[in-house]
Amino acid sequence: MVNSDVIIIGGGILGAALAFELTKESIGVQLIERSSISREGSGATAGNLHIQAVHTRRPGQVIALDNVRLLPLQIAASRLWDVVEEELPEDIELRRTGGLTVAESEPQGEEILLKRRHEIEAGIPGEILASDEARRLLPELGDSVQLAEFCPLDGYVNPLKVTPAWMRAAIRQGLTLRTHEEVLNISKVGSSWIVGTSNGQYACSTLVIVGGPWMDRILSMVRVSIRMNPVAIQMHVTERMAPRLPFLVQHIAEGMSIKQVTAGQIMIGGGWPAQNLALGKTSDVSVESVIGNLSQAVRILPFLRNVRLLRSWSGALGATADEMPIIGEVPGLEGLFVAGGTYAFTFAPLWAKTLLALILRRTPEVDVSDLGVGRLMNIYKSKTSGG
Amino acid sequence: MxxxxxxxxxxxxxxxxxxxxxxxxxxxxxxxxxxxxxxxxxxxxxxxxxxxxxxxxxxxxxxxxxxxxxxxxxxxxxxxxxxxxxxxxxxxxxxxxxxxxxxxxxxxxxxxxxxxxxxxxxxxxxxxxxEIQYPFTNWQSTKVMTPGMLSRLVTVDAIEPNGRRAILVGSGPFLLAVTSHLIDSGVVVDGVFELTRPYRLTVFSMLAVFFPAKCAQFLHYRFKLFSNGVKLTQGSRLRSVQDSYDGITATFDKRSGGEQVVVESQLLGVGYGFxxxxxxxxxxxxxxxxxxxxxxxxxxxxxxxxxxxxxxxxxxxxxxxxxxxxxxxxxxxxxxxxxxxxxxxxxxxxxxxxxxxxxxxxxxxxxxxxxxxLYRIDLEDFPLLDPEVLLCRCEGVYASELDGVLSQCESDMAYVKAETRIGMGLCQGRMCGTALGIIVKKKYPKSISPGFSIRIPFRPVAIGSIIALESEENRDYIDG
Structure with missing residues (x-):
């Protein structure tokens, strides 16, 4: 059996960021990943950094998220991303392009004005733009745009670069990375957690589950059931083109995000649902979502009509039942932590720092007590009850 | 229309x-x-x-x-x-x-x-x-094309190819058919290089006994090559092509011996089946x-x-x-x-x-x-790529960039794609996908048929063209 202070289950962006923070403190860490690193949601995501308040529902999302609650977390995450870029030796293609959120109707405009007030309270910079001002900033905007908000902190990171970069840096600091190993069982012996995988057994005093949509499946190994609502959403990317779109463009009322990345391609997303969720396999891209997402994109940025779509793909999103993030220690199971839920990509450096603080029994910089595991636990099955 | x-x-x-x-x-x-x-x-x-x-x-x-x-x-x-x-x-x-x-x-x-x-x-x-491609040094030369393209130029398009000499490289019976077309059009074929070793006496006898009509067609091709002085070489691997002033120099590795064969010509058609x-x-x-x-x-x-x-x-x-x-x-x-x-x-x-x-x-x-x-290609037949070979032409990824990634991918081609951008370009892996599959399978012989997963659109389509489906779909719903 191989012992370490901490075992992390899940080789996505949260696992990599946390491994980096822990190893920086000279804590011994093993990270176990079922396939290759960054192969699921962390690799499939658009990679947006959402700092201004987000729209509250993906297409088809039943429960709206509380976007005001997220604001202090977003500004904290924003500050940390600047540090990430300095700390990592590799170029992660972090670009603070600034982001526009557009409204196409009066009620939508009201919503932007309201969210702006909340952002001011949270200390998030931004500016409300009337339609002509918005068009002066971005002449490509379509006629239907009536009002917009510009936030200079919005941007993106290349998701294909950041997780591997974090992971490599953590390895240099002493991380033991185990890929292509599936966790089969978890047990607690005394104060140690024992993790059994397809390749062996490992022990630790602190276990962290950052398995995205697999989180509840892994938690079921310790007889914990939480209410998750994982979905597969899809992304679209065009051919490369000369720089034309300098900002991240979003919609206040609909799932939509459009940006031109460093490679020159335009990424179009917004959380439109794939046909199904096939965990561990490829979820089928929905043609109806392709058409829906691209139609709204052309409405807001008409020049896209003549750009060729190159590829579409799907990725699993480990959303919780209340569509909010989840982070903290599992009640009753000392030394077992989880993190995940919505906007985990934007929050990655913040969740890494927060988990580090919680593991070391320090007070985290942001209050996450209301985002703990307890609110989502269905039934807590004690070991003696047997099922 | x-x-x-x-x-x-x-x-x-x-x-x-x-x-x-x-x-x-x-x-x-x-x-x-x-x-x-x-x-x-x-x-x-x-x-x-x-x-x-x-x-x-x-x-x-x-x-x-x-x-x-x-x-x-x-x-x-x-x-x-x-x-x-x-x-x-x-x-x-x-x-x-x-x-x-x-x-x-x-x-x-x-x-x-x-x-x-x-x-x-x-x-x-x-x-x-x-047609299947397998990269080699300078395969992006404009004087390199597929046998099918060469054949089409001289037959359907009735075009005299740029230069009147050509080499054919690859595998399969199609190479012989194309050679025949080229000869008929007056192109001098400077050699046919078959990757495998299918042309043996035992094969002929089997062909003659079981498929006499097909055998006759084959003999017809073979005779045409022979009477036009076209040399048919088996078991040679194309290593590189160099452009010269008015043509190309192709270099082959001999599989068994190890000595290199250098052939000069003006065009090169290469394809390993379909x-x-x-x-x-x-x-x-x-x-x-x-x-x-x-x-x-x-x-x-x-x-x-x-x-x-x-x-x-x-x-x-x-x-x-x-x-x-x-x-x-x-x-x-x-x-x-x-x-x-x-x-x-x-x-x-x-x-x-x-x-x-x-x-x-x-x-x-x-x-x-x-x-x-007969034409079964073993993956060992293909050489390992020299580091300077351009593997993905759309995204400009060289074989050297596979170093390290290949050993970590555990035959997962999507991982290789994410790490290197191979297959992310305009052709969506149509050109390099098979080649990368061969490279991955050489490294992980037990893996099952690696390949890029199929995504829509199968080929790039203008967004305006795609969203034209929205109104049509609504009409269908109303009708239905």
């Missing part, structure tokens, strides 16, 4: 009539269309080229025909008879996806720049294949047939070309059987089977036609299997 597209509006009417859609207007698709349409079945043929004919019966342009005459006249007859039977013909049209309910194809007309849904009750996939255009079948989730060393997707089909999905058929190259004759046999059989399904056609004549083609198809399949064994 607009006139030809119009019948699509009658989608609901077609449904009632058991509408058959055929992807690919080559010999197989044409034979199927003829079989069905002459019995009154409503048929739509979709082909990406400006006219029907596929690779084998590709049409000459009007100007070329006036200048040098028609090409493969039997194809002209077949095409005109299919047109006379009233099939809906969608040329310049490319299938780039399938609706969520898997009942209609998403088809772009490249002239109109507009996509449309084509509903089907039965689908015959006769989409053929494309990869099936199987996107539609894969996205329809039809069951996979036998696995091949290249990891191509061939569907499991019965004698009639029926796949694991009752209303989906695959014939010709895409079903794994090479050659225009077997494609036509497959076309007739799939057509007959669909006729029986929708009309219950029995009749003596129909049974006779089915029987004849059924027997012929057994013969063609046996021969195809014989050829597959």
């Amino acid at each position: 607009a006139d030809e597209l119009e019948p699509l509006g009658r989608s609901s009417e077609m449904k009632a009539n058991n509408h058959v859609v055929i992807i690919g207007g080559g010999p197989g698709g044409l034979a199927a269309a003829k079989t069905l349409a002459r019995k009154g079945v409503s048929v739509t043929i979709i082909d990406e080229n400006p006219d029907l004919g596929g690779q084998y019966y590709r049409r000459r342009t009007k100007g070329t025909t006036e200048l040098v005459g028609d090409y493969r006249v039997d194809g002209t007859h077949l095409i005109s008879s299919v047109k006379k039977l009233g099939c809906t013909i969608l040329t310049d049209s490319y299938v780039w996806g399938i609706s969520n309910d898997k009942r209609s194809l998403l088809v772009e007309n490249s002239l109109l720049g507009k996509s449309t849904r084509v509903n089907f009750d039965f689908l015959i996939v006769a989409s053929g294949g494309h 990869k099936p255009n199987s996107e539609v079948l894969e996205i329809l989730n039809v069951e996979r047939g036998e696995s091949t060393s290249f990891g191509h997707f061939y569907p499991r089909v019965d004698r009639y070309g029926r796949t694991s999905q009752q209303n989906v058929f695959a014939i010709g190259e895409v079903s794994g059987i090479e050659g225009f004759k077997s494609a036509m046999v497959g076309g007739v059989l799939s057509g007959q089977r669909i006729l029986r399904d929708i009309k219950g056609v029995k009749g003596f004549a129909s049974m006779y036609v089915t029987l004849v083609h059924y027997l012929r198809s057994i013969y063609e399949e046996l021969f195809a299997k014989f050829l597959k064994k």
Whole structure:
């Protein structure tokens, strides 16, 4: 059996960021990943950094998220991303392009004005733009745009670069990375957690589950059931083109995000649902979502009509039942932590720092007590009850 | 063009009539269309080229025909008879996806720049294949092309190639056919380099005994090479091509010996057989047939070309059987089977036609299997790439960039793609996908058929073309 202070289950962006923070403190860490690193949601995501308040529902999302609650977390995450870029030796293609959120109707405009007030309270910079001002900033905007908000902190990171970069840096600091190993069982012996995988057994005093949509499946190994609502959403990317779109463009009322990345391609997303969720396999891209997402994109940025779509793909999103993030220690199971839920990509450096603080029994910089595991636990099955 | 597209509006009417859609207007698709349409079945043929004919019966342009005459006249007859039977013909049209309910194809007309849904009750996939490439140093030279392209230039297009000398490299019987075409057009062939070692005396004897007609054709090719002084070399691997002032210098490794062979010429045609255009079948989730060393997707089909999905058929190259004759046999059989399904056609004549083609198809399949064994490429036949070889031409990724990634990928090609951007460009891995599959499988011999997963659109499509489907879809919902 191989012992370490901490075992992390899940080789996505949260696992990599946390491994980096822990190893920086000279804590011994093993990270176990079922396939290759960054192969699921962390690799499939658009990679947006959402700092201004987000729209509250993906297409088809039943429960709206509380976007005001997220604001202090977003500004904290924003500050940390600047540090990430300095700390990592590799170029992660972090670009603070600034982001526009557009409204196409009066009620939508009201919503932007309201969210702006909340952002001011949270200390998030931004500016409300009337339609002509918005068009002066971005002449490509379509006629239907009536009002917009510009936030200079919005941007993106290349998701294909950041997780591997974090992971490599953590390895240099002493991380033991185990890929292509599936966790089969978890047990607690005394104060140690024992993790059994397809390749062996490992022990630790602190276990962290950052398995995205697999989180509840892994938690079921310790007889914990939480209410998750994982979905597969899809992304679209065009051919490369000369720089034309300098900002991240979003919609206040609909799932939509459009940006031109460093490679020159335009990424179009917004959380439109794939046909199904096939965990561990490829979820089928929905043609109806392709058409829906691209139609709204052309409405807001008409020049896209003549750009060729190159590829579409799907990725699993480990959303919780209340569509909010989840982070903290599992009640009753000392030394077992989880993190995940919505906007985990934007929050990655913040969740890494927060988990580090919680593991070391320090007070985290942001209050996450209301985002703990307890609110989502269905039934807590004690070991003696047997099922 | 607009006139030809119009019948699509009658989608609901077609449904009632058991509408058959055929992807690919080559010999197989044409034979199927003829079989069905002459019995009154409503048929739509979709082909990406400006006219029907596929690779084998590709049409000459009007100007070329006036200048040098028609090409493969039997194809002209077949095409005109299919047109006379009233099939809906969608040329310049490319299938780039399938609706969520898997009942209609998403088809772009490249002239109109507009996509449309084509509903089907039965689908015959006769989409053929494309030539397999394996990279080597400077394969991006403009003097390097596929054997099929070389052949097309001198036959269909009746063009004298830039330079009058060529080398042919690769594997398969197609190389000999192309060599023959080049010789007929007055091109001097400076050598034919077959990767494997199929040409042996025992093979000839087997061919003569079991497939005498095919043997005669082969001897005809062989004799033509011999009488024109074309040297046929077996077991050589192409390592690099260098451009010179008016030509190229190709360098080969001899597999056994180790000494290098250098050949000068003006053009080089290289291809290692065909990869099936199987996107539609894969996205329809039809069951996979036998696995091949290249990891191509061939569907499991019965004698009639029926796949694991009752209303989906695959014939010709895409079903794994090479050659225009077997494609036509497959076309007739799939057509007959669909006729029986929708009309219950029995009749003596129909049974006779089915029987004849059924027997012929057994013969063609046996021969195809014989050829597959004969030209079987072991992955060891392909050399490891030199670091300076450009692997992904769209994204500019060199073989050296695989260092480290390959050892960590555990045969997961998506991981290699994410780490290196191989296959993320305009061709979506069509050029480099097979090559990367070979490289990965060489590293992980036990892995099962690695390949990039199929994504829509199968080829780049303008966003404006895709969203044209939105209004059409609404109309369909209102109608339905």
